[in-house]
Amino acid sequence: MEILHSMLDTLSHVSPIALFFTITLLTAGKSTIGISSFLPPASLMLILIFGVCLPFHSPILLWLATSLGALLGSIASYQLGRSIYYFPRLNKWVTRYQTKILRIQQLLKNKAFFILFISRFLAVFRYLTPFSAGLLKLPIYGIYLTSAISALVWSGVFILIANGVLSISL
16 A cells, blocks of 8 residues: 555656656557557556546646547557558567457448547557558548547546546545
């Protein structure tokens, strides 16, 4: 319990710039294939960080940092999917998630932007869908725009949840 209190105290006194880059890197990692597995669940991690930081930092700062990180993670996953054809060693990632990727690709062929938007809210699909879109070489601007909009909405939801949790008096 002492360690948790120490971590929470440290988070509450972090400078806004350091906090911005930390949240951006964490959310980018949670939205990137290959990195996401090594981090704790995004929902718990973000609600904990926001719950500690909201009383001391602007919600807009946290929202922008989370949105930017989520967008960067989606871009990295998309670009990795596009470049896998040039780097055969990356094929082991495809074989690890082969059945899910094939299912996502079938969905993307029919409703690409809707599926990409919704996938932001589903843990494993958060990084597999942009990766699959890259494998299919779907239009880059549509993917980036849809990823940006879904990242803004997704991070806004977490800010609202954390705000709501903070307003509950026990």
